[in-house]
Amino acid sequence: MTASLASRPVPVPAPTPGDPVEVVVLGGGYTAVWGHRALARRLRRHLRAGRVRITVVSASTTHAFHGWTGEVLAGLVSHDRTRTPLAELVPGARLVHGTARGVDLAARTVTVATGHGRRTLAFDHLLVGVGSVDATSLPGLVEHGHSVKGEHALRATDLHLHDVVARAADTTDEEERRRLLTVVVAGGGFAGVEMAAAVAARFRAAEADHPVLATTPARVVLAHAGPTLLPEVRPRFDRLADYAARQLVDLGVEVRPDTRLERVTRTGALLGDELVPAGTVLSTVGQVMVPLAGTESVVRDTRGRMVTDAWLRTSVAGVWAGGDAAAVPHVLHGRPCPPNALWAIKHGVRVGDNIARTILGRRVRRFRFPGLGQAASLGVGRGAVELYGVTLTGWVGWLARWGFFHWFMPSRRRAVATIGDWLRRWRHGPLLEPPTDLPTAVEDLRAPARPSVAA
Numbered sequence: 001m002t003a004s005l006a007s008r009p010v011p012v013p014a015p016t017p018g019d020p021v022e023v024v025v026l027g028g029g030y031t032a033v034w035g036h037r038a039l040a041r042r043l044r045r046h047l048r049a050g051r052v053r054i055t056v057v058s059a060s061t062t063h064a065f066h067g068w069t070g071e072v073l074a075g076l077v078s079h080d081r082t083r084t085p086l087a088e089l090v091p092g093a094r095l096v097h098g099t100a101r102g103v104d105l106a107a108r109t110v111t112v113a114t115g116h117g118r119r120t121l122a123f124d125h126l127l128v129g130v131g132s133v134d135a136t137s138l139p140g141l142v143e144h145g146h147s148v149k150g151e152h153a154l155r156a157t158d159l160h161l162h163d164v165v166a167r168a169a170d171t172t173d174e175e176e177r178r179r180l181l182t183v184v185v186a187g188g189g190f191a192g193v194e195m196a197a198a199v200a201a202r203f204r205a206a207e208a209d210h211p212v213l214a215t216t217p218a219r220v221v222l223a224h225a226g227p228t229l230l231p232e233v234r235p236r237f238d239r240l241a242d243y244a245a246r247q248l249v250d251l252g253v254e255v256r257p258d259t260r261l262e263r264v265t266r267t268g269a270l271l272g273d274e275l276v277p278a279g280t281v282l283s284t285v286g287q288v289m290v291p292l293a294g295t296e297s298v299v300r301d302t303r304g305r306m307v308t309d310a311w312l313r314t315s316v317a318g319v320w321a322g323g324d325a326a327a328v329p330h331v332l333h334g335r336p337c338p339p340n341a342l343w344a345i346k347h348g349v350r351v352g353d354n355i356a357r358t359i360l361g362r363r364v365r366r367f368r369f370p371g372l373g374q375a376a377s378l379g380v381g382r383g384a385v386e387l388y389g390v391t392l393t394g395w396v397g398w399l400a401r402w403g404f405f406h407w408f409m410p411s412r413r414r415a416v417a418t419i420g421d422w423l424r425r426w427r428h429g430p431l432l433e434p435p436t437d438l439p440t441a442v443e444d445l446r447a448p449a450r451p452s453v454a455a
């Protein structure tokens with residue numbers, strides 16, 4: 001399918017003479033931010049002269065840096081460091097805060113639901129960078145479970161963990177305390193492994209503040225549907241996956257292979273046919289595509305991603321895609337690039353540049369990035385990294401990941417502030433006090449996230 005796209009030059013309709021060329025970017029994540037940067041760099045003069053206009057449409061007002069999710073849960077990095085206001089990141093663009101609900105490919109318009117009603121935006125070029133969202137089809141997950149990806153999900157999970165620790169410290173009911181201090185994490189990929197390690201470290205740190213917790217040690221169960229953890233790096237990097245598995249055991253995480261999370265209940269998780277009483281069920285399983293009504297004619301793969309050619313063009317003229325929402329052929333083997341942040345950044349850079357080149361009448365360039373590697377942290381000093389085929393573990397791996405992640409944060413200011421967080425935590429230990437500037441009711445954060453995740 002990808003090959004047939006690559007062989008076909010896609011004519012892009014000419015804008016109406018006199019009007020600016022309209023570029024609409026959907027999303028406020030890695031693809032969108034780096035896509036905008038590339039567009040703005042190449043089209044600087046044309047933007048200033050009003051010959052081109054870039055509009056960024058994002059459901060969220062901030063960019064989320066997911067790389068530090070485990071560190072936020074472990075109390076090592078503040079949640080705020082992972083969120084950068086989009087207005088800072090896309091200077092010069094028209095920023096529309098809203099959710100793209102539909103695209104009219106014939107009229108070349110996007111309909112956006114905003115807080116003030118619906119808006120219709122015309123486009124000559126449309127960049128789809130809406131990422132993916134957590135699957136919510138598992139029974140009970142929306143009502144009783146937690147996740148870490150959605151707009152408010154990480155904050156809600158963080159607050160919920162504060163809450164269960166406080167309740168566990170207060171209760172005199174031993175069984176209830178044991179339930180509250182049990183966390184079930186579903187998913188044996190990078191996200192699940194990192195979250196399980198982070199929660200285990202967090203509970204250990206909480207024992208210092210609540211000595212009663214030491215009498216009932218926390219239990220973290222990592223359920224994975226497959227036979228081994230980190231299937232994405234096996235068999236080539238078995239050493240890395242085995243290292244991660246050993247670190248989890250060392251942290252006291254109970255790893256359950258070949259075990260599916262079937263249902264989340266008010267008081268626990270159904271793992272296979274066993275009901276595990278738990279205070280928290282955290283799912284990192286399954287990402288689904290964001291539906292965009294009207295784009296059904298765009299060629300998609302079996303996962304629902306928009307298939308692009310090597311220039312990041314979809315099957316519809318003037319519609320481009322990158323990041324998790326797209327199946328972009330890898331330069332070496334032609335299969336889709338993995339869905340992670342570095343690829344989304346690199347897609348954004350290439351697609352932004354190619355849109356600009358098309359507007360300027362220049363030749364577009366192929367996406368040639370071959371990849372760099374992958375990285376996970378199982379706690380401070382416990383890195384599991386693959387860099388250009390070389391595996392790095394322990395402190396070396398951890399420091400390599402630490403350096404890379406700061407480098408790839410979208411805002412230098414936030415990267416410096418994050419380093420400040422690390423230094424403070426180094427001296428004073430993890431920050432496990434509940435934030436004071438927030439609604440403390442977890443439901444306040446969970447509730448608004450539901451419609452957008454389900455939409």
Ligand SMILES: Cc1cc2nc3c(=O)[nH]c(=O)nc-3n(C[C@H](O)[C@H](O)[C@H](O)COP(=O)(O)OP(=O)(O)OC[C@H]3O[C@@H](n4cnc5c(N)ncnc54)[C@H](O)[C@@H]3O)c2cc1C
Nearest residue numbers: 027028029030031059066100130131323324339340341344
């Ligand atoms: C917990 C976790 C940890 C991760 N850790 C890592 C890691 O360590 N390293 C790594 O490389 N990758 C990591 N990833 C994966 C990485 O975050 C994603 O691959 C990356 O975010 C994809 O970028 P994107 O631009 O495609 O989408 P996103 O970054 O998800 O951005 C999508 C944007 O689109 C917006 N949006 C969605 N729907 C609409 C709509 N209809 N209209 C308007 N806007 C919309 C969203 O609000 C969001 O701003 C992690 C992911 C998670 C969940």
